[in-house]
Amino acid sequence: MKIKHFGAAFVIAGLTSVNTSCSGGDQPQQPAQEDSVAVSPEDEPAEEVDASFNYKKESVERKFKTITSTITVDFATEGNEQLVNAINEYINKELGGRYKSDLKDVKEMLNFYANVYLDELKHDWEEGASCAREKRVLFNNETNNFISYTSFFYSYSGGAHGTSGEDGATFRKSDGKQLNWDMFNVNNNEFKQLIKEGVKAYFEENSKEKIKNDDALKELLLNVEDVNNIPLPTSAPYFSNKGLVIHYGQYEIACYAMGEPEVVIPFATAKKFIKEPGFLY
Secondary structure, eight states, X not given: OOOEEETTTEEEOOOOOOOOOOSTTOOOOOOOOOOOOOOOGGGOOOOOOSOSOEEEEEEEEEEETTXXXXXXXXXXXXXXXXXXHHHHHHXXXXXXXOOOSOTTOHHHHHHHHHHHHHXXXXXXXXXXXXXXXXXXXXXXXXXXXXEEEEEEEEEEOSSSOOEEEEEEEEEXXXXXXXXXXXXXXXXXXHHHHHHHHHHHHHHHHHHTSOOOSHHHHHHHOSSOXXXXXXXXXXXXXXXXXXXXXXXXXXXXSSOGGGOOOXXXXXXXXXXXXXXSTTSOO
């Protein structure tokens, strides 16, 4: 996969959508992991801290005949109490938000969700058909100011293809507060143009064809009337090691074949738009 840099303003990181065969014996393709992208010195985040924050990876798998449910999480174990609680509450929410017992009992929580996923897959399952659900909520990045996580899911229960998705979350170390769109000044032309040009570059990379004008870009978008005012995604923004990630889910602004458009704005540029202290300054 090629990653394009467009001046000092933004980077495009294309995600490959999952396309799963409907035959009963096929194994589901895993959701794509993030690419590693080098940033210029002025765009680098603060150096990583020596270390009060720690996490522990936990996994569980449940099987019933040709049905499989798998969960992997990086559970926060040490650090600012507010931060640890916020991250583990986020993990619970990402898994479904239905576990009401002690979040510190990680194995019990994972067993609970693995069984829930398995039962849901059984509901419309036909004997011999291959069905799978996977969820991964993983540590992504750490700086002096924040901790970031990325959440992946994959589900296949029959049909032409499975569904998959990715989003992320960033938490301020001082108090565990999660980054959200209200913390950014997004109602200005400069920010909107970054999104427009980023989405355009994603489509060009995905299709291997140059988009000549706004009308050609609009044809590739779903439910977008104005290419100069592409709506924000439903998922929250987050900081990866590349910068501010703006990630759209399947069908959110593009058809399934075009995958999940993603725009990455390097730290130095993103800093101009953030209003909330403690994340980048």
